[in-house]
Amino acid sequence: MMIRRLGPIYLSGLMFLAVGLLASWPGAAGAAEGVAPDGRLRLGIVSPRPTKMIRIMQPLAEYLAKHLATSGIRKGEAVATPSVGSMVSYLRTGKVDVYIDSPFPSVVVAELAGSKILLRRWKGGRPDYHTVFLARRDSGISSLEELRGKMIAFEDPGSTSAYFLPKAVLLRRGLTLAVKKDFNEAVAPGEVGYIFGGDETNILIWTIREKVHVTTVSNDDWENLQENMKKELKVVARTEPVPRHLVSVRGDLPPALQAEIRRVLVGMEHSEEGRRVLKHVQKTDRFDEFPQGAEAQLRPVRDLIKYVRKEVGAL
Structure with missing residues (x-):
């Protein structure tokens, strides 16, 4: 046979080619840089009712994973922590990648854990409340x-x-x-x-x-x-009005992955699948960018939070 006549050099070449093809195959790609080794993206919430909130948020975690597959994300998991302090710890240690909460806890967590606030959440046709x-x-x-x-x-x-x-x-x-x-x-x-x-x-x-x-x-x-x-x-x-809810990401998450997370969440309202998941997440309308930038929109919160920071951090 041809292979037998060409001998070990030919076989070595075939093995090298096979390894190269496997490495380039989409299903064989490694986990995304900055997330868990198993490619799991963790979506965190703070709640005294973890079972209920995980059930509500899990479809969003799975939606993110599905639409971030080309970025190396293989699975999405909703994670509930009992307190703001534990969320700070989870973000610092990489146990949570994306975090959704109301503005006061989100700002305190950003100060303590170095998380980055990306987007705001709309509900009832509004991005804010008072x-x-x-x-x-x-x-x-x-x-x-x-x-x-x-x-x-x-x-x-x-x-x-x-x-x-x-x-x-x-x-x-x-x-x-x-x-x-x-x-x-x-x-x-x-x-x-x-x-x-x-x-x-x-x-x-x-x-x-x-x-x-x-x-x-x-x-x-x-x-x-x-x-x-x-x-x-x-x-x-x-x-004064403040943003209803905020989406934050772990501060050391690679910028490219942060951008992809932003893109996927903002785009949800434009597909039937996305709208269905949004509705499941406590009747969310959509996620969007801050029109004047996050810092400008969060200024009222930062101006007020000094009066209640200790209590928020103790949640």
């Missing part, structure tokens, strides 16, 4: 300065729109806030007492029933509030 301060219509309260000696109800200690943002605004105005065990605890004349209601319904009912003087909700919640409750309340003040 806090609305509400009081009973007949309360006589018309400004935030009148809250001294009174009680305010926040929703929960992990909420941007219903805690961090309004609290930071009050502190910036020079008001002193003091947490209380319940709405029966006394509030000193020079302070603003506050308690947590756990959910939007509780804090609104407490305000209507005069258990507290003021409460805070997002503008979305206010606009969608039942009319029979809405007519009992009035808007005392509003905060």
Whole structure:
């Protein structure tokens, strides 16, 4: 046979050619630079309900992996951490590559872990939201300065729109806030007492029933509030708008892969598959770039975060 006649030199050449072909074959490509050796891209969220949030976010992780295959990504995995501190650790050690959260935690994590904020998330037709301060219509309260000696109800200690943002605004105005065990605890004349209601319904009912003087909700919640409750309340003040949610990437992720992640997420709204995944992720409309750049859009958050940084970092 021809191979036998040509001998070992010919066989060596064939082996060299075969190795070259295998190395160039798409399925044999190595993992993307900067991610796990197995080519896994990890999408991180902070949540006290990890099972639920992983179920919500896993389709997005898989979508990213599918559309980043040419960049060496082989699999997508949603990862939930119980705290902001643990997310900082995961980003620093490469256990999370992409991170999605509300603006206050995202900015604190970027400061501590060196993550880079890339995109914003739209929901309900808007890229941002703000806090609305509400009081009973007949309360006589018309400004935030009148809250001294009174009680305010926040929703929960992990909420941007219903805690961090309004609290930071009050502190910036020079008001002193003091947490209380319940709405029966006394509030000193020079302070603003506050308690947590756990959910939007509780804090609104407490305000209507005069258990507290003021409460805070997002503008979305206010606009969608039942009319029979809405007519009992009035808007005392509003905060400036802040981005609803932010997409960050690990700071040491290769720039080329960062650019590809940005491209894939921004392009999701343009395909049926992408829109289906977006809807699954808590009815997301789309992801997009910051029109004036991330720094300009995040300036209101950075200006306020100094008042609540310690609390955000302790989440």
